Amino acid sequence: MSVPFIQQYRLGRYVISQKLRGRRRYPLVLMLEPLFQCNLACAGCGKIDYPEEILDRRLSVEECFSAVDECGAPIVSIAGGEPLIHRDMPQIAAGLVRREKFIYLCTNGLLLKTHIKDYTPSPFLNISIHLDGCRERHDALACRQGVYDSAVEAIKLAHARGFRVTVNCTLYDGMTAAEAAELFDCVMGMGVEGITVSPGYSYAHALQKDMFLKRTHSKQLFRDIFKLGRGRKWRFNQSSLFLDFLAGNQTYQCTPWGTPTRNVFGWQKPCYLLVDEGYAPSYKALMEETDWESYGTGRNPKCANCMLHSGFEATAVNDALAHPLKALYVYLRGPGTDGPMAPDLIMSGAEPASDSEADMVKETYPTGKV
Numbered sequence: 001m002s003v004p005f006i007q008q009y010r011l012g013r014y015v016i017s018q019k020l021r022g023r024r025r026y027p028l029v030l031m032l033e034p035l036f037q038c039n040l041a042c043a044g045c046g047k048i049d050y051p052e053e054i055l056d057r058r059l060s061v062e063e064c065f066s067a068v069d070e071c072g073a074p075i076v077s078i079a080g081g082e083p084l085i086h087r088d089m090p091q092i093a094a095g096l097v098r099r100e101k102f103i104y105l106c107t108n109g110l111l112l113k114t115h116i117k118d119y120t121p122s123p124f125l126n127i128s129i130h131l132d133g134c135r136e137r138h139d140a141l142a143c144r145q146g147v148y149d150s151a152v153e154a155i156k157l158a159h160a161r162g163f164r165v166t167v168n169c170t171l172y173d174g175m176t177a178a179e180a181a182e183l184f185d186c187v188m189g190m191g192v193e194g195i196t197v198s199p200g201y202s203y204a205h206a207l208q209k210d211m212f213l214k215r216t217h218s219k220q221l222f223r224d225i226f227k228l229g230r231g232r233k234w235r236f237n238q239s240s241l242f243l244d245f246l247a248g249n250q251t252y253q254c255t256p257w258g259t260p261t262r263n264v265f266g267w268q269k270p271c272y273l274l275v276d277e278g279y280a281p282s283y284k285a286l287m288e289e290t291d292w293e294s295y296g297t298g299r300n301p302k303c304a305n306c307m308l309h310s311g312f313e314a315t316a317v318n319d320a321l322a323h324p325l326k327a328l329y330v331y332l333r334g335p336g337t338d339g340p341m342a343p344d345l346i347m348s349g350a351e352p353a354s355d356s357e358a359d360m361v362k363e364t365y366p367t368g369k370v
Helices: 004-018 061-071 089-098 112-118 137-140 145-162 176-190 213-228 240-246 284-287 309-322 325-335 355-364
Strands: 029-032 073-078 102-107 127-128 162-170 193-197 260-263 266-268
Touching: 004 102, 004 145, 004 309, 029 309, 061 089, 061 284, 089 102, 089 112, 112 145, 127 145, 137 145, 137 260, 145 162, 162 176, 176 266, 193 213, 193 240, 193 309, 213 240, 240 309, 240 325, 266 284, 309 325
Parallel strands: 029 073, 029 260, 073 102, 102 127, 127 162, 162 193
Antiparallel strands: 260 266
16 A cells, blocks of 8 residues: 555544444545546446536535535545646645645646646645556546546656656456556556556446446456555555445445545435436435435445445445454455355345436426437
């Protein structure tokens, strides 16, 4: 794991304080989406498939600060859309640094060369650049040639300017273990702090629906990747137990309240991946009004193949606190790559959740796409 000690310490102190207060549900990472507009139309993302009226929306600086303060999570992941399109993003980032939040500013890298002068390196600011494969695969997923080269240029530029830099990598169907290993070797050679990796989730509005990994396939792929990674000194910006979960060695239920989402519609129920479940007007309402027990593996068919860090990293963190010796063993050994896989949670007749957000958008913008 490559997370800096100060971030590990602050996060650990925060989690322990929540436990001492007897809080069962608390946030670790705020997913802040101040806009949906993007300069790419990636195959695995449908955020730009909204009407222009919605793509033109922005969360204001004050709304972003209010969401961060209301939620209280120690980590803020700023996504979108493409955050660097937001003209007030430097002001937002600077304000969160002053609050000593650990910020992951997620970007495809296309605009970083133009805007990097507007940001100041800080232990609290991480430039997280999307890179979902080597050149041919990444450009195909981004649906534009040259995006891989721009991302690599952005990584090298940010690193040279003294920023913390990570790579955010989503694996889709067709990716091989050897190809993933080549990518990880490449980005380690660029000096990045670490890699955040997850299998792609079958996003409801994604432009292509046949590109997502099924659960069993995901586990075997990660086992094969980690087997190739023995001795290669890859650094991951994730907990060892989450990586072990990806390799099929842990039976986890997701904890979506660990990564709440605030976007241009409000506070999204239950997580940023399920886009059709409605919105709450405040963080307090999100926590109190969401039927959390209706979501998760074995509870809702929409969640059946999800293994993303946004749902399961908080689960792994809680497991590490409850079983520190197990966490230490996995940290020292690395993810298991052989033997029987841990059983999955079985669907027990849960009803699919409603499509209220989709209905809301259709009623408000009947001529727009959803």
